[in-house]
Amino acid sequence: MEGIEDDVGHVPLLEAEEEEEEGRRPLRLRGSYLGIFGSTVFLVSMAALIIYQGHDYYDEAKIENKGNNNNNYNKVPRGVAEGVSAKSNSFLSETTPYNWTNAMLSWQRTAFHFQPERNWMNDPNGPLFHKGWYHLFYQYNPFSAVWGNITWGHAVSRDLIHWLYLPEAIVRDMWFDINGAWSGSATLLPGGEIVMLYTGYTHQQVQVQNLAYPADASDPLLLNWVKYAKNPVMVPPPGIGPNDFRDPTTAWFGPDNKWTLTLGSMLNDSGLSLVYKTTDFINYELNDHFLHVVPGTGMWECVDFYPVSINGSVGLDTSANGPGVKHVLKASLDDTKLDYYAIGTYFIENDTWIPDDPDLDVGIGLRLDYGKYYASKSFYDQNKQRRVLWGWINESDSEVADITKGWASLQTIPRTVLYDKKTGTNLLQWPVEEIESLRLSSHEFKELLVKPGTVVPLHIGPATQLDIIAEFEIELLGSEGIVNNVEGCGVGAVERSAFGPFGILAIANDQLSELTPIYFRLSNYGNGTSTTTTTTTTSTSFCVDETRSSKAPDVSKQVFGSKVPVLNDEKLSLRVLVDHSIIESFAQGGRTVISSRVYPTEAIYGAARLFLFNNATDINIKASLKIWQLNSAFIRPFPFHDTQ
Amino acid sequence: MAKTLHITFTITIILLFSSSSIPCTQSQTTRVYYYWNENNGVEDLIEQVCKRTPFYDLCISTLHNNPLLSPKSDIKQVALIMVNNILSNATDTLNYIEALLKHTKDPQLEQALALCAESYIPVVRFTLPQAAVAISQGHFAFASYCISDAVKEVNSCEGRLVKSPSDKSPLGDRNDVVQKLVDVANAIIKLLLKA
Numbered sequence: 043m044e045g046i047e048d049d050v051g052h053v054p055l056l057e058a059e060e061e062e063e064e065g066r067r068p069l070r071l072r073g074s075y076l077g078i079f080g081s082t083v084f085l086v087s088m089a090a091l092i093i094y095q096g097h098d099y100y101d102e103a104k105i106e107n108k109g110n111n112n113n114n115y116n117k118v119p120r121g122v123a124e125g126v127s128a129k130s131n132s133f134l135s136e137t138t139p140y141n142w143t144n145a146m147l148s149w150q151r152t153a154f155h156f157q158p159e160r161n162w163m164n165d166p167n168g169p170l171f172h173k174g175w176y177h178l179f180y181q182y183n184p185f186s187a188v189w190g191n192i193t194w195g196h197a198v199s200r201d202l203i204h205w206l207y208l209p210e211a212i213v214r215d216m217w218f219d220i221n222g223a224w225s226g227s228a229t230l231l232p233g234g235e236i237v238m239l240y241t242g243y244t245h246q247q248v249q250v251q252n253l254a255y256p257a258d259a260s261d262p263l264l265l266n267w268v269k270y271a272k273n274p275v276m277v278p279p280p281g282i283g284p285n286d287f288r289d290p291t292t293a294w295f296g297p298d299n300k301w302t303l304t305l306g307s308m309l310n311d312s313g314l315s316l317v318y319k320t321t322d323f324i325n326y327e328l329n330d331h332f333l334h335v336v337p338g339t340g341m342w343e344c345v346d347f348y349p350v351s352i353n354g355s356v357g358l359d360t361s362a363n364g365p366g367v368k369h370v371l372k373a374s375l376d377d378t379k380l381d382y383y384a385i386g387t388y389f390i391e392n393d394t395w396i397p398d399d400p401d402l403d404v405g406i407g408l409r410l411d412y413g414k415y416y417a418s419k420s421f422y423d424q425n426k427q428r429r430v431l432w433g434w435i436n437e438s439d440s441e442v443a444d445i446t447k448g449w450a451s452l453q454t455i456p457r458t459v460l461y462d463k464k465t466g467t468n469l470l471q472w473p474v475e476e477i478e479s480l481r482l483s484s485h486e487f488k489e490l491l492v493k494p495g496t497v498v499p500l501h502i503g504p505a506t507q508l509d510i511i512a513e514f515e516i517e518l519l520g521s522e523g524i525v526n527n528v529e530g531c532g533v534g535a536v537e538r539s540a541f542g543p544f545g546i547l548a549i550a551n552d553q554l555s556e557l558t559p560i561y562f563r564l565s566n567y568g569n570g571t572s573t574t575t576t577t578t579t580t581s582t583s584f585c586v587d588e589t590r591s592s593k594a595p596d597v598s599k600q601v602f603g604s605k606v607p608v609l610n611d612e613k614l615s616l617r618v619l620v621d622h623s624i625i626e627s628f629a630q631g632g633r634t635v636i637s638s639r640v641y642p643t644e645a646i647y648g649a650a651r652l653f654l655f656n657n658a659t660d661i662n663i664k665a666s667l668k669i670w671q672l673n674s675a676f677i678r679p680f681p682f683h684d685t686q
Numbered sequence: 687m688a689k690t691l692h693i694t695f696t697i698t699i700i701l702l703f704s705s706s707s708i709p710c711t712q713s714q715t716t717r718v719y720y721y722w723n724e725n726n727g728v729e730d731l732i733e734q735v736c737k738r739t740p741f742y743d744l745c746i747s748t749l750h751n752n753p754l755l756s757p758k759s760d761i762k763q764v765a766l767i768m769v770n771n772i773l774s775n776a777t778d779t780l781n782y783i784e785a786l787l788k789h790t791k792d793p794q795l796e797q798a799l800a801l802c803a804e805s806y807i808p809v810v811r812f813t814l815p816q817a818a819v820a821i822s823q824g825h826f827a828f829a830s831y832c833i834s835d836a837v838k839e840v841n842s843c844e845g846r847l848v849k850s851p852s853d854k855s856p857l858g859d860r861n862d863v864v865q866k867l868v869d870v871a872n873a874i875i876k877l878l879l880k881a
Binding site: 173174175200260262263680681682683 | 808811812813816819827828830831835
């Protein structure tokens with residue numbers, strides 16, 4: 043690796059750092075008083091935010107004891123005090139814990155979603171493809187099922203589905219990461235070298251960026267990693283808070299012959315993305331202007347920045363640029379724990395970016411996923427020329443349950459990301475095709491009629507590991523001209539309207555005492571032959587309703603959803619991956635995606651069923667579906683000592 | 687008389703000592719390889735290894751008269767030769783698949799061949815070369831994993847081309863040969879793992 047052994051440029055930098063540190067000492071004392079005050083305000087507002095959850099579709103009646111947490115610092119969510127976003131559902135700690143049985147808890151573990159054997163996981167890190175292997179690293183607590191002691195877990199796979207656990211890649215053993223080896227990204231250099239940049243939380247609780255690289259470049263498993271001896275390579279610049287500086291992106295190579303990367307930060311509640319340039323990954327220059335700023339969005343975590351082809355057919359290398367290319371800027375908002383993205387134009391001459399539509403800017407417009415989803419990160423898969431997106435799915439149950447069952451969190455099935463050239467406003471996400479290797483037997487249903495207010499059982503055998511592809515046709519009943527301007531998801535699938543909700547009921551039991559509806563709800567529906575119909579007055583919402591997913595009171599049960607663009611010539615379509623306690627739902631080819639967690643007490647194992655339902659009042663639904671049973675991915679440790 | 691007894695006794699002691707140094711030949715045959723000495727031929731090594739693979743004749747014909755084998759060779763070298771042999775066979779098969787793809791007009795065959803190529807490409811580019819490196823470095827478990835992987839990929843290609851026993855593969859017996867060779871290599875590496 044060039045530059046690592048070259049000390050010539052480094053001595054002046056060291057001296058500069060020491061000078062800065064000495065200058066900083068008195069400031070730090072004053073800073074710490076400010077810090078304590080600031081953190082207090084921050085913590086209280088975090089607790090308040092978590093309790094009130096500012097979500098359009100949030101059903102307040104379902105959450106008990108919501109007012110009790112304001113004054114109790116012990117119940118502050120994990121992570122917040124350390125300067126990252128909240129990593130626990132503290133409001134659940136006041137509800138009476140349900141009597142979870144071992145059977146119920148064991149059922150929750152997934153068959154084909156990546157999760158470690160035990161303990162806590164959060165953000166996906168440094169995903170890459172190298173010498174025939176896909177690598178996934180992830181934020182991991184080796185000691186317990188709650189956030190803390192964060193190191194980099196590591197796993198490999200040939201096909202993004204069948205994962206093999208490897209030993210931890212980056213542990214907290216240096217002053218510059220002793221309080222946490224936090225998130226980061228990989229950059230693959232043209233010569234084949236791999237450079238990893240990650241955030242370290244130092245012994246003095248400052249967020250810094252560190253450089254690491256494989257110990258043995260020829261090892262296909264990249265088992266061992268070396269940390270650059272003179273880390274950190276980036277420290278919070280003047281004006282940026284020591285806890286507002288994290289999650290460096292993959293770097294891209296530009297016409298200035300330099301590598302550019304970005305990382306999120308915040309100034310006065312405006313989320314922003316800082317730009318750094320480097321030629322050797324050791325020395326960095328900070329640009330004087332940001333890549334982009336959006337007022338009122340708060341701290342930007344896990345920023346992601348990458349090109350997409352407007353032709354929409356292949357993924358692009360992170361360094362790609364030119365006509366026919368747009369750039370996506372994405373941020374995870376610390377304040378709301380939601381992932382937002384925007385499509386826009388990258389001005390490489392001065393490293394700025396502006397969104398195509400300022401009303402759909404980062405943090406105020408579209409979300410990658412409207413459910414339980416955060417800290418997503420993409421990478422360019424040079425093996426199959428696609429951009430692949432990972433996302434962290436936290437638990438929605440109580441911390442106590444997580445500790446009892448011994449694990450917490452999942453990753454989504456990796457998704458390909460493409461620009462939706464039909465709408466020009468959305469990205470399309472779709473599970474990677476390799477998931478089809480898990481398909482076993484299938485059942486096909488053609489044009490099943492579902493009348494208003496009815497439920498149709500689908501006899502497919504076991505219903506906890508499924509790949510469902512469905513299309514819906516609408517048959518208007520009775521008179522035209524129904525004015526029905528309802529929008530959004532309502533309070534859930536129980537709320538009837540003329541043109542929705544209708545869809546499927548997943549992880550449901552026979553008595554329908556536990557069920558998770560995944561549905562469409564139209565605001566209007568015109569008669570096909572009428573010339574006065576305009577689709578601009580029709581909005582379609584795509585929703586997942588967790589409110590009756592479980593009888594247990596100590597799990598979070600929300601209605602998630604969003605509008606989804608549906609074009610004139612399109613039927614309503616959805617794809618759903620069911621895998622025990624996680625359901626990933628995709629509408630209109632992936633224009634709108636919702637991930638949700640369900641923790642049923644009865645609709646488990648052989649008691650779980652799948653239904654079609656139509657709770658609209660004025661339409662019949664004709665549904666055509668193909669449903670596959672999915673095998674387990676048998677995710678397990680790499681067989682180093684296999685002697686079968 | 688005493689002298690004869692003395693001589694007999696000495697001879698007996700000498701015989702006892704020499705017999706204890708003769709290696710045990712009836713215990714697990716894998717142990718034989720450790721005590722291999724230069725007086726036994728390469729042919730015996732090949733015989734002992736190939737006996738433990740599912741395709742004895744194919745194994746023998748691949749290794750027989752191979753210039754890379756010497757009286758000093760061990761199972762590791764045999765495994766390496768086998769893996770490199772598979773790599774050249776698989777590379778040839780992949781080239782053949784790609785040539786067929788260029789010329790075929792049958793869309794169903796085209797699709798099956800394309801999927802086969804997708805199976806072969808990572809095997810030729812990564813899996814087999816990495817298995818060879820792993821064997822030479824003594825990482826037999828990793829090598830075993832790679833070969834098992836290659837087994838799966840090559841089998842999946844066969845499954846796409848030959849749907850029923852009466853089908854004739856467009857690749858002739860090329861894929862079939864690679865399948866068998868990979869099974870042989872798998873067995874040889876398992877011998878290394880047991881050692």
